[in-house]
Amino acid sequence: MHLTKEEEQILNGEHGETLQKAIEILVALGDIYDADGLIPIKSAQIAGVSYKTIGDAGLEWISDLEGEVKVPAILNPAGMDLENWNEMGISKDFARKQQEIIDAYRKLGVNTKCTCTPYYLEGFDTEYGDHLAWSESSAVSYANSVIGARTNREGGPSALSAALIGKTANYGYHLDENRIPDVSITVDCELTGSDYGALGYQTGMMVGNRVPLFHLKNTPSSDELKALGASMAATGAVALYHVDGVTPETQNIRFEQPSENITIEADQIQEVYNTNSDIQNSDEIIAFGCPHCSGDELEYIAQLLDNKQVDRDVWICTSKEVADKNPQIVDRIEKSGAMVVCDTCMIVSPASENYKMMMVNSGKALNYVPGMCKIPSKFGSIKDCIREAGANNRNNKN
Numbered sequence: 001m002h003l004t005k006e007e008e009q010i011l012n013g014e015h016g017e018t019l020q021k022a023i024e025i026l027v028a029l030g031d032i033y034d035a036d037g038l039i040p041i042k043s044a045q046i047a048g049v050s051y052k053t054i055g056d057a058g059l060e061w062i063s064d065l066e067g068e069v070k071v072p073a074i075l076n077p078a079g080m081d082l083e084n085w086n087e088m089g090i091s092k093d094f095a096r097k098q099q100e101i102i103d104a105y106r107k108l109g110v111n112t113k114c115t116c117t118p119y120y121l122e123g124f125d126t127e128y129g130d131h132l133a134w135s136e137s138s139a140v141s142y143a144n145s146v147i148g149a150r151t152n153r154e155g156g157p158s159a160l161s162a163a164l165i166g167k168t169a170n171y172g173y174h175l176d177e178n179r180i181p182d183v184s185i186t187v188d189c190e191l192t193g194s195d196y197g198a199l200g201y202q203t204g205m206m207v208g209n210r211v212p213l214f215h216l217k218n219t220p221s222s223d224e225l226k227a228l229g230a231s232m233a234a235t236g237a238v239a240l241y242h243v244d245g246v247t248p249e250t251q252n253i254r255f256e257q258p259s260e261n262i263t264i265e266a267d268q269i270q271e272v273y274n275t276n277s278d279i280q281n282s283d284e285i286i287a288f289g290c291p292h293c294s295g296d297e298l299e300y301i302a303q304l305l306d307n308k309q310v311d312r313d314v315w316i317c318t319s320k321e322v323a324d325k326n327p328q329i330v331d332r333i334e335k336s337g338a339m340v341v342c343d344t345c346m347i348v349s350p351a352s353e354n355y356k357m358m359m360v361n362s363g364k365a366l367n368y369v370p371g372m373c374k375i376p377s378k379f380g381s382i383k384d385c386i387r388e389a390g391a392n393n394r395n396n397k398n
């Protein structure tokens with residue numbers, strides 16, 4: 001792998017121990033994947049933030065680092081709402097450790113707004129062709145597929161290393177040849193809303209880490225594409241997909257049709273909705289926002305909850321910045337008894353373990369809840385989930 005003179009100096013420790021460690025990680029990855037060198041990145045998104053997932057060892061690793069990131073860098077969701085952790089039922093000990101992790105990242109100049117949807121945030125505008133070092137799998141999928149930017153699925157340490165150096169190794173999805181679709185997916189039915197999460201759930205299991213090219217009957221919205229990519233990255237390891245005539249690379253590049261075609265039918269989409277649908281448990285939480293909700297999604301949920309009162313715990317996960325930009329929507333949602341939860345999510349927060357069952361509108365969460373929260377999960381549209389939350393007209397209740 002070719003290194004510039006300055007990169008050689010960093011590798012030799014002439015710019016301090018932290019940068020030396022950081023470039024060692026990037027060079028090791030570059031060597032493994034046969035990169036020709038390091039390329040500049042526009043931003044980094046760093047996973048490995050929740051104390052639930054990184055524990056004391058992770059906290060110690062981050063605390064030992066010194067220096068400052070060279071490009072805008074932001075964190076993945078933490079284990080709690082950084083302001084309202086008490087309302088989530090988080091213990092004081094967990095909150096203290098979580099705050100130490102956040103402070104350690106802040107010391108390195110990392111933006112401590114914790115989200116898996118950095119592309120909604122000011123300072124993280126991402127454009128076609130930008131090179132990035134992002135870690136969270138749904139953010140990676142969205143950046144590559146919906147925006148047409150270029151990032152590998154970085155681990156937390158490699159994303160932080162890339163942020164500190166301002167570069168990443170040039171391999172994988174940074175290169176044209178790895179962005180060509182290698183399996184075609186024809187969907188034989190009309191889709192709407194959470195159907196896209198169900199489609200991603202099924203497709204991910206079939207295609208693993210390949211690059212699918214979808215042929216759809218509908219034109220999905222950006223929120224629907226977000227749900228599709230998140231699920232595929234969870235049940236498979238899809239970091240890039242294309243939708244014929246919709247996602248930007250299919251409009252700029254003439255791809256050949258892959259030789260393999262898989263057809264997905266309506267009953268396969270329905271199967272996802274059937275998961276655990278017969279299990280009822282009153283100690284159930286309803287959780288939205290995997291990936292974190294956009295302003296449009298918050299508005300839609302608010303409309304469904306207007307003048308209603310829920311009779312079980314409902315979380316709507318989003319970033320603090322999106323919540324702060326939409327105070328009236330948040331207010332309408334919270335009047336129903338549902339809670340807008342920022343900086344965290346139902347998967348990386350330990351608070352969701354306090355329930356016996358979770359209903360979600362996300363294929364990614366459906367897949368992760370049993371392993372990460374140790375409870376069964378079921379799936380529905382946003383409307384199904386609101387119905388499950390027992391949302392009753394407020395006047396009828398009184």
Ligand code: F3S
Pocket residue numbers: 076077116136138230289290291292317344345346347348364365368
């Ligand atoms: Fe985001 Fe948490 Fe889902 S990080 S994609 S909301 S698992």
